[in-house]
Amino acid sequence: MNFVSSSRLLGAFALALVFSNCAGMGGSRSALPRLMVQRLDWMDDVALAKSVKKMPIHDPKREAELLAAMTQRGVAAGLQAENVRRFFSGQMEAAKVVQEEWLQRHPHGLTSYVMVPDLSKTIRPALDEIGNKLIQQLALQARRQSSQEEALQILSRARKRLKRAGYSDAVIAPAIEGLQAGLTLVPCDAEPLKPGGNAPPKGGYPFRFSALTGKKDIQPQ
Structure with a gap:
């Protein structure tokens, strides 16, 4: 990924988000979960490519650059920086776990000949595209002012889809x-949902987060 910062590029990116209306994705409750799985599905290839090149799974410098770039794009789309940062931090942590699990299964690499995908030319451009679509979906949810119930349904669907995909x-x-932090209608300081948990407290949360300002709005009880 090219991390060159440009106000012109960021402006164009934000404009594209406004007018794209997430064409072809429909903004359904399944869009974010589907993209999360798509991103993780690349991680075996990432681990393979790193293994061949003797690269470490953890690369703090690159991770910091990537996180800063995605946060900047999220802000350009009208999202709160902290919510975007926490969302992608969660996805990146999950990605590293997938890579570590691949290395545990293949401590000596692959013994048979396989085509190794190129990190710079193939994998990272694909992940960059998925990252942009994730931001589009987060921005769409923010602009729609989705309800707490819808946000919790997205969380539940994401957990089920990840389980079906075979992830640990x-x-x-x-x-x-990370998804819970990105869906700002769910309190970011709330306990993460437990397996099977998809309902808010009885009577609902006493406040909701404004998706674009990050502030709490007190709900009538």
């Missing part, structure tokens, strides 16, 4: 926690 609890936990 160690992968699912940070991914869901």
